[in-house]
Amino acid sequence: MSGNWQPFERSWHDTEVVNCDVCGRLIPTRAWVFDGGEGQLRACSPECEELYFSYVVPRHGETPGGRR
Numbered sequence: 001m002s003g004n005w006q007p008f009e010r011s012w013h014d015t016e017v018v019n020c021d022v023c024g025r026l027i028p029t030r031a032w033v034f035d036g037g038e039g040q041l042r043a044c045s046p047e048c049e050e051l052y053f054s055y056v057v058p059r060h061g062e063t064p065g066g067r068r
């Protein structure tokens with residue numbers, strides 16, 4: 001675990017929608033921010049950080065350049 005919770009500082013008229021970078025779910029009030037290796041990612045929970053490193057990264061490594 002390397003991330004931390006970061007609440008959104010947004011005004012009442014801010015309609016920006018933030019989605020989890022791992023599972024794509026809508027993040028309502030605070031994001032779990034962690035270093036994904038190539039930059040910071042915003043996830044909906046620490047579980048998604050685990051999911052990212054146990055599933056997304058290994059799969060991505062199997063097909064270098066294949067997802068571009």
Ligand SMILES: [Zn+2]
Pocket residue numbers: 020021022023024025043044045048
């Ligand atoms: Zn998520």
